[in-house]
Amino acid sequence: MRIVFDFGGVVFRWHPASFLARVWPHRIETLEQGAQVASVFFQNYGGDWGLFDQGLIGADEVVRRISARTGWPRGEVEQVVRAVPEELMPIPATVVLIRDLKAAGHTLHFLSNMPEPYADHLSQTYPLTEWFESGLFSGRVKQIKPGAEIFAMAERHFGAAPQELVFLDDHPANVDAALSRDWQSFLFTDAASARRELVSRRLLSA
Known part of the structure; x- marks a missing residue:
């Protein structure tokens, strides 16, 4: 997945x-x-x-x-x-979740509303290429969530059908936009609850 x-x-x-x-x-x-x-x-x-x-x-x-x-x-x-x-400091519990998902064999991507200067900072400061296979920053592609076009661009960029994508976002409008395109998606509140949700979907072991 x-x-x-x-x-x-x-x-x-x-x-x-x-x-x-x-x-x-x-x-x-x-x-x-x-x-x-x-x-x-x-x-x-x-x-x-x-x-x-x-x-x-x-x-x-x-x-x-x-x-x-x-x-x-x-x-x-x-x-x-x-x-x-x-x-914009990494959230330690999410970093652990990322590593656990990769260890479980999943492919990880990102889809972020982020101005270009901050996207450049994150790309230069943190191991994004180690954590994620690929991703899109809104500031670089000139589209923004929850607009449909950035989700369509993501599907093409990730080379995945919508049903293959599980999306974690902390804004309900973005979650709803993903669901409307047949992505699997749920609202992120913290890493612990996200982990429980992923376990319930059988994407992680308890």
């Missing part, structure tokens, strides 16, 4: 509320405030940030647009954009 991993919040740490609280302590005192600011900053990964994710605008332009839209100083917005790579 071919197992497809999302990256942010699945393979790599991505918790916008705590991330923003760390980068902007002068603006954010609680995780609740962090979540509110994150919804404005990242626009639920639509808007300006969605264009950045999709590789249609670069880092300088997304900084300019977010600053203009929100009134936050450009230097502070740039501070957040520059700090994202250090937030």
Whole structure:
């Protein structure tokens, strides 16, 4: 079977509320405030940030647009954009899950909404080619989840029929988009529950 991993919040740490609280302590005192600011900053990964994710605008332009839209100083917005790579640290339990799935004989791929600068950082910093046979970053292919085209591109790129693909993602819309194309898919909340789900599907032994 071919197992497809999302990256942010699945393979790599991505918790916008705590991330923003760390980068902007002068603006954010609680995780609740962090979540509110994150919804404005990242626009639920639509808007300006969605264009950045999709590789249609670069880092300088997304900084300019977010600053203009929100009134936050450009230097502070740039501070957040520059700090994202250090937030994207591997989640140890997911790395173990990846190794166990490979040991069980499965082929692993990734499908990630990721701006090009961060995709480059991850590719250069972590052993992606050791963990995954192949993968697609939205910023490089100029398409984005949950759009149908990136899933179609993934099927072609992975050389797999939809029914052969098992997709783990932490956003319900992306899971639903995969299911609509006849992928097997489920919502990732943490590595332990994902492991239990994979065991229940007989893709891993208990």
